[in-house]
Amino acid sequence: MEQVLRQTWAFLFRDLHLTRRYMSWVIVFTFYAIVNTATIALIGVALGDRRLTLMLILGALLWNFLSVLFSEIANSITYERWEGTLEYTFMAPVSRLTHLAGVSMFVVFYSVVRTAIIIAALMLFIDLDLSRANVGGILVVLAVSSVAFIGLGLMAAVLPVFSPERGAEATNIFQGILLLVSGVYYPIEVLPRWLQPLSYISPATYALSACRKLMGIGQGAAEPVQTAGAPLSEVTHELLVLALMGAVMIPLGLYVFALVEGWAKRTGKLKRTG
Amino acid sequence: MSNTGIQVSHLQKFFRKRKGFLRSRSTEVHALKDISFEVAEGETYGLLGPNGSGKSTLIRVLATLLVPDAGEVRLLGHRIPGEEQAVRRKIGRVSVDAAFYKKLSARENLLYSALLYGMDAKSAERRAMEILEELGLEQEKFTDPLEEMSRGMQQKVAITRALLINPPLLLLDEPTTGLDPKSKRDVQTFLERLRSEHGTTILLTSHDMAETERLCARIGFIAQGSLIAEGTADELKRQSNAASLDDAFIALAGVALDENGKSANGNGASEKK
Structure with missing residues (x-):
């Protein structure tokens, strides 16, 4: 058990120090996310529509959180291929579950901190009144949906094993499709029927x-604005679907990862230039 | 032979390469052709061969990074394929390119590696300092990012990474290629001490005849995926009536060590279409 904890800590330790060393880029990306969220939210402010403003802010924040979660996990293998360290990680006596759990833990921590910074910065632009929202309930939804997104990220993480460049490109396209179809800034009913x-x-x-x-x-x-956020019991359906997605996607992601790792070891694709 | 450190039996590895999109053509490269050899525990065995001869492929199979298509490997009694996890706990590997997180310091890279093997961070740091000192790396460099270090320094950190876990078996894939003479000597002296004091089994691949002759009890010649001869340096020279190991290689393999895997008659015999 102690060994597994140390191995999990290895990935957290590595990613903490890499984040520290690439701090200027972290600041740049966070700055861009703040500006992006603020400009989207100000559309609602300009129209004087509180509901639209809150919907846009919620969409931007949630997308910031979930997309970072997805893309950082999906790109974790890409980064290792760029650095040339993938073979050393794969020849260490670490189970893939421990490896990916370590990577995912850091990404969750990073996404939470980044989203908190964006919310704090947003207060400078908009009078964000969340007093009527069920904040505790939102945190529960975020936690449950994170699991499903981690599973999606794990499945996408294998793409760079096939090809480092093409894999990163495919990850971005997949992320774009998620943004389009999930109704981040609009109800999904406005999407084309197909x-x-x-x-x-x-x-x-x-x-x-x-x-x-x-x-x-x-x-x-069409729906009237509520005076208060709904209790958690009113989102049971969504929570159940998200929990089910997580329960399917995490094992499926690990399974797909193991399949592709086996394939890469048969075909010699783990090499930096492979 | 005493207890076996490495036992390779009839090992085969093929790679398929696809060219073209609409009319794709598949080429098969026979990277390892029925390779068999044994290395005793505590022995240093050298594999000499030109680029593309299969040395690195063989090391990758032994390091559990490639699955063989046929044959079997036993490392300190553990079978590949089958017991990869047990093998991983017992091997350290140094490759020709020092693969690190270049922005991280030597300390951070080494601690990351030690934690991956379940080591305690404090004792790993102490041991890392000891090894780096023995390899002649100044202590102040320990906290410098790897990208600010010379190739020789990076390679010393790579060797430290492989030794941190006290592996009974070391796989060294051209560990001194590109090092300056002083760094080369430091590394060679260290490897000699490692074998004599700790009884580490070492498989070393190299282009460097003098290094192989100095470090290895026995040497195997590998060309175009085949192990064509093995023995002590003197045996190999005698076998081919050659004055040097270099001449012995040319006489037995029909190819010079600095050629890229093509035989003396110009045939790249390992590729099938």
């Missing part, structure tokens, strides 16, 4: 739906 089925398999759709209810802003303009 695209809507995709929104039902994105965990972000359910996370957004639940958070909107918990914020008291409902799903669209």
